[in-house]
Amino acid sequence: MSVDITITVVDRKGTEHEINVPTDMNLNLMEVCKGFELPVEGVCGGMAMCASCQVYVLTESHFGSRNDDEEAMLDEAYYVEDNSRLGCQIPITPELDGLRVALAPETP
Numbered sequence: 608m609s610v611d612i613t614i615t616v617v618d619r620k621g622t623e624h625e626i627n628v629p630t631d632m633n634l635n636l637m638e639v640c641k642g643f644e645l646p647v648e649g650v651c652g653g654m655a656m657c658a659s660c661q662v663y664v665l666t667e668s669h670f671g672s673r674n675d676d677e678e679a680m681l682d683e684a685y686y687v688e689d690n691s692r693l694g695c696q697i698p699i700t701p702e703l704d705g706l707r708v709a710l711a712p713e714t715p
């Protein structure tokens with residue numbers, strides 16, 4: 608059964624975007640942000656190789672931690688904080704309902 612969840616994305620100007628996302632379409636957070644025309648580039652297409660989809664997780668996360676590829680990419684990325692994640696490595700699942708993230712600054 609299809610379940611929609613609500614997540615909030617704070618863009619780089621501080622504007623909050625509350626978006627409803629289906630959980631049965633095999634999407635990740637980077638794709639969702641792009642789909643809603645938020646300024647997320649996703650240069651590498653979700654391969655954990657560019658960090659242009661970096662977000663800061665503002666709520667307590669219930670969806671696991673960084674995977675190895677993600678950790679390696681974030682090791683080399685700019686503006687990385689303890690709560691940084693790569694949006695493309697976060698699959699949209701029902702557990703994400705209520706998630707709040709902020710977009711990291713653009714990579715220089």
Ligand code: FES
Pocket residue numbers: 637648649650651652653654655656657658659660661680693694695696
């Ligand atoms: S889209 Fe490139 S690391 Fe996520």
